[in-house]
Amino acid sequence: MKQIILITGASSGFGLLTARALADAGHTVYASMRDIAGRNAKQAEAVLAEARERHVDLRVVELDVTSDDSARAAIDSVLREAGRLDVLVHNAGHMVFGPAEAFTAEQYAQLYDVNVLGTQRVNRAALPAMRKQGKGLLLWVSSSSTRGGTPPFLAPYFAAKAAMDSLAVSYAGELTRWGIETSIMVPGAFTKGTNHFAHSGKPSDTAVEAEYMEGPYAGMPDRILKGLASLEPADADAAEVATKIVEVVDMPFGKRPFRVHVDPSQDGAEIVNGVADRVRRELFFRAGIDELLTTKQA
Secondary structure (H helix, E strand, O other), X not given: OOOEEEEOOOOOXXXXXXXXXXXXXXXXXXXEEOOOOOOOHHHHHHHHHHHHHHOOOEEEEEOOOOOHHHHHHHHHHHHHHHOOOOEEEEOXXXXXXXXXXXXXXXXXXXXXXXXXXXHHHHHHHHHHHHHHHOOEEEEEEOOHHHOOOOOOOOHHXXXXXXXXXXXXXHHHHHHHHHOXXXXXXXXXXXXXXXXXXXXXXXXXXXXXXXXXXXXXXXXXXXXXXXXXXXXOOOOOOOHHHHHHHHHHHHOOOOOOOOEEEEOOOOOOHHHHHHHHHHHHHHHHHHHOOHHHHOXXXX
């Protein structure tokens, strides 16, 4: 069944791969990105040109997840054009790399603004319409770093993704009675196929950074990145994340999984999440609120 889908952070990486895959599957897809009249103008035009060439319903909408006004405007635009919103994919995110101490508090706040608060802004803009519909899907693109084996020098990103994942879990129980399903996609550390590592941010406090990099941790960044790459099978393909998202979207209402892992490196997140999600379910049963584990169309 054709769905109306909005994806945040769809200018590149998992977001763009997912937008293409969902459009190819026959859905109407809004690939959102910020500053489509400026820095992302060429990318926006490339997406629209691709849609024309491939004869798919892939559209572009302006959305800066760090702005309440932008979030509301984007959702309003989708609702005006399509009349509804069936699926919201929370994908927008940014990565940083460096010693945790060398990042300022302001940098942490900026990262949380994109990776965590951005989801809240878009939810507050989209959920009133989705609740009124009585049916929908929130699909959150999390990370195996929230509970898997995590190397150093990625602390701000890991912390932000963990916060987003926690928010997704809490939202899940609060939306079932509105007919809105939750599914959390958990990609592993793909070192190829996205710009996550290539475009990662750096610490502002270069003096502290230098104390690490020129001191006892000299050479460690390269060892970490090479080590992660070595764990990744040669045939690992970031597009598999998009494929799994399409599978979840295309499943019948009520049959979608709560969490899906796509982690070729097997960093252990699937094991830890399996325990955590089971404990959550058990707590709901013990507390007598287990009906909140099942989404029913309102």
